[in-house]
Amino acid sequence: MRRDVISSLLAIVTITAVFGLGYPLLVTGVAQVAFHERANGSKIERDGKLVGSRLLGQDFRTPVVDATGKPRIDAEGNPVLTPGTRYFQPRPSTATDYNPAATAFTNLGPNSKDARDTFRANLERYLGLERRYDAGLSARRVPVDAVTSSGSGVDPHISAANAAIQAHRIASVRRLPLAQVQKLIADNTDGRFLGVLGEPGVNVLELNLALDRIAS
Numbered sequence: 001m002r003r004d005v006i007s008s009l010l011a012i013v014t015i016t017a018v019f020g021l022g023y024p025l026l027v028t029g030v031a032q033v034a035f036h037e038r039a040n041g042s043k044i045e046r047d048g049k050l051v052g053s054r055l056l057g058q059d060f061r062t063p064v065v066d067a068t069g070k071p072r073i074d075a076e077g078n079p080v081l082t083p084g085t086r087y088f089q090p091r092p093s094t095a096t097d098y099n100p101a102a103t104a105f106t107n108l109g110p111n112s113k114d115a116r117d118t119f120r121a122n123l124e125r126y127l128g129l130e131r132r133y134d135a136g137l138s139a140r141r142v143p144v145d146a147v148t149s150s151g152s153g154v155d156p157h158i159s160a161a162n163a164a165i166q167a168h169r170i171a172s173v174r175r176l177p178l179a180q181v182q183k184l185i186a187d188n189t190d191g192r193f194l195g196v197l198g199e200p201g202v203n204v205l206e207l208n209l210a211l212d213r214i215a216s
Helices: 002-034 113-130 160-174 178-187 204-215
Strands: 043-046 049-053 061-063 081-083 201-203
Touching (some): 043 204, 113 160, 160 178, 178 204, 201 204
Antiparallel strands (some): 061 081
């Protein structure tokens, strides 16, 4: 029995050392050497300041202010936000303020009344923001990612069709040639994985940073 206990303890110590310490350190070391940027979260820095990650969506809304210049507050005490017209907007999010620490999906089925009402409200907001800059915009032209959230709620990409619609607003508000904005979209579009999987996506954070570089 004593020998069995000693053998068991040695096995526990050995397995813990190899798989609980050695293997994680090995994988971490390889990742830091071979994929340093991605292993650390694909962070984006500008002028030495961390501005985000190319893997996470961000909130590009701005507070709504009243006649006195003070931010409006909703019934729950949170500031009322509205999409910033100078920036491309990400897809709707179920995560509070696009917080990556609280990612979530709606968990609503295709026959859900709540899902229908949510998508309808998102569509109305999208048309209300974009139609003034694109008079021919109709509900049929609005891509699905403009009114639905992703599985995580913090997807950093929008579709090329969504970006193309928003380009009219950006060009008008920033007084840029539409062709220049469209080129920025193309420069910040990620292709299909391995050339065949998925759909091309436009990284909103990188696109907005490119816009600010033009302004500066």
